[in-house]
Amino acid sequence: MKNIVIFGAPGAGKGTQSDFIVERYGLTHISTGDLLRREIADKTELGLRIKDIMDAGQLVSDDIVVEMIDNAIARDDKGILFDGFPRNVAQAEILDQLLQKHGRTLTCMIRLDVPREELIRRMLERAKVSGRSDDNEETIKNRLVEYENKTLPVASYYAKQNKEVKINGLGDIKRISEDIANAIETL
Numbered sequence: 642m643k644n645i646v647i648f649g650a651p652g653a654g655k656g657t658q659s660d661f662i663v664e665r666y667g668l669t670h671i672s673t674g675d676l677l678r679r680e681i682a683d684k685t686e687l688g689l690r691i692k693d694i695m696d697a698g699q700l701v702s703d704d705i706v707v708e709m710i711d712n713a714i715a716r717d718d719k720g721i722l723f724d725g726f727p728r729n730v731a732q733a734e735i736l737d738q739l740l741q742k743h744g745r746t747l748t749c750m751i752r753l754d755v756p757r758e759e760l761i762r763r764m765l766e767r768a769k770v771s772g773r774s775d776d777n778e779e780t781i782k783n784r785l786v787e788y789e790n791k792t793l794p795v796a797s798y799y800a801k802q803n804k805e806v807k808i809n810g811l812g813d814i815k816r817i818s819e820d821i822a823n824a825i826e827t828l
């Protein structure tokens with residue numbers, strides 16, 4: 642059973658490549674961003690608590706996402722693609738513990754590398770159609786700062802475990818998917 646983390650800055654193409662990976666390997670797609678947006682759309686008590694934080698482009702507290710991930714692993718029997726999680730080293734450590742608790746290990750972390758200027762260009766482009774309240778210029782900058790300060794160290798965490806797989810996230814979408822498949826299949 643494969644359990645994979647897809648990693649990269651906002652705008653790196655995680656959503657697009659997640660669709661490919663879950664289809665190809667029959668995995669369950671767990672996107673913490675999607676789960677959190679659902680809470681907001683449903684106006685749950687949690688949704689009301691996190692809306693302002695997400696609109697500001699900041700990370701919500703670890704407890705909230707960790708509980709979501711724990712429940713998702715408990716319910717799953719196919720293997721999981723984690724998208725948007727872990728977002729900091731504490732979450733990465735907790736993911737290792739949660740996987741172990743459920744008798745699993747992480748197969749690898751797929752890291753999509755895209756230069757900053759291209760990330761900003763893509764996110765501004767997406768803002769025109771996404772309807773996401775955090776796709777605006779101010780929030781995009783905050784999200785990139787959160788990524789650089791808190792999320793990027795997660796890459797070194799997995800590199801130390803020899804689980805980091807680097808993929809060039811610039812260029813043709815199909816070529817990127819093929820690079821990912823080749824990497825997963827030669828692990």
Ligand code: AMP
Nearest residue numbers: 673674695698699700701706725726728
């Ligand atoms: P995403 O859709 O992955 O870009 O996430 C959108 C927003 O949801 C982020 O800017 C955070 O506010 C929040 N979020 C998503 N995943 C996490 C996570 N693992 N930890 C903390 N906040 C998260």
